[in-house]
Amino acid sequence: MARQERAIRTRESILEAMASLFVEVGYEAATIAALLERTGLTRGALYFHFPTKEAMARGVLARAVTREGVRPQKHKLQEWVDLGLLLAHRLPREPMLRAAVQLSVDPKARSLFGTRWPDWIDVGEDLLVEAGKRGELLPHAVPAEIARLAVGAWTGVQLVTEVLPENRDLSEEISRLYRLILPAVARPGVLAELDLSPCRGERLLGPAADAGAPAADGTPA
Numbered sequence: 001m002a003r004q005e006r007a008i009r010t011r012e013s014i015l016e017a018m019a020s021l022f023v024e025v026g027y028e029a030a031t032i033a034a035l036l037e038r039t040g041l042t043r044g045a046l047y048f049h050f051p052t053k054e055a056m057a058r059g060v061l062a063r064a065v066t067r068e069g070v071r072p073q074k075h076k077l078q079e080w081v082d083l084g085l086l087l088a089h090r091l092p093r094e095p096m097l098r099a100a101v102q103l104s105v106d107p108k109a110r111s112l113f114g115t116r117w118p119d120w121i122d123v124g125e126d127l128l129v130e131a132g133k134r135g136e137l138l139p140h141a142v143p144a145e146i147a148r149l150a151v152g153a154w155t156g157v158q159l160v161t162e163v164l165p166e167n168r169d170l171s172e173e174i175s176r177l178y179r180l181i182l183p184a185v186a187r188p189g190v191l192a193e194l195d196l197s198p199c200r201g202e203r204l205l206g207p208a209a210d211a212g213a214p215a216a217d218g219t220p221a
Contacts, residue, residue: 011049014039015063018056019099026102027057027109057103057113064100064116065123069204076131077186078194080124081178082204084154088174089201091158101158117155121147141185153177171198 017039021030032053036046050056069086073079091097104115128143137143154174161173175198182191197203 007049010041010045011059014041014046014049015056015059016096018053019060019095022057022060022099022102023095027106054112057109060096060099061103061113061116063096064104065119066097067123069201071204075136075190075193076127076134077136077182077190080127080131081182081194081196082200083124083127084150084174084178085171085196085198085201086204087154087201088158088171088198089205092170101155104155105159117151120151124150136187136190137185138187146181146185150181153181169198171201174198175200 014035018030018035021034021038024030025034030053032043032046035041035056036043039046050059066087067083068090070079070082073082087097091101100116103109103113104117124147125143128137128141128146131137132141132143154177157173157177158170161168161170175196178196182194182196186194
């Protein structure tokens with residue numbers, strides 16, 4: 001069991017190190033030699049876990065879709081918003097997530113591995129379908145369309161924010177995005193109860209999050 005746990009930790013440390021390289025220099029320029037220098041591993045130890053750079057890229061992309069921090073809420077629309085705000089908070093701080101986005105927009109990597117955007121769309125659509133069943137959406141709102149366009153808009157905001165000279169905060173920009181989208185799709189009574197604050201993602205992941213977990217009646221955290 002101890003040996004298995006060490007193997008899991010080693011595998012994760014390799015992925016984290018390679019993710020950092022992908023972020024810093026891109027997929028093409030990230031080399032096995034640079035990874036070995038960064039981790040101190042031998043080639044044999046590395047290849048035991050990942051036989052190729054391509055395998056590591058796939059491992060990074062496999063971590064891309066995550067609902068960590070999303071908690072049951074009174075409104076499913078709040079959970080949908082939380083999904084995006086949590087990712088906005090985590091992405092600048094977690095090389096694994098940043099690398100997954102970078103691999104998705106890199107033409108070479110995308111041609112080899114595809115992207116996880118369809119998976120993000122599916123996760124969002126599931127929440128929006130449930131929101132529709134609960135009467136949280138306006139009659140004209142189509143969950144599949146909202147999910148698809150929201151993922152595209154989210155990704156665009158992230159990519160543009162990253163290169164703007166004003167050093168804008170991604171959580172604040174994504175909060176603004178939801179403030180533009182939701183009046184067009186959410187029923188007014190539901191919209192008034194949604195928390196779109198840019199600091200919501202940080203709160204949901206913070207040490208006090210458990211104390212603010214929803215009650216049995218679904219009261220939002």
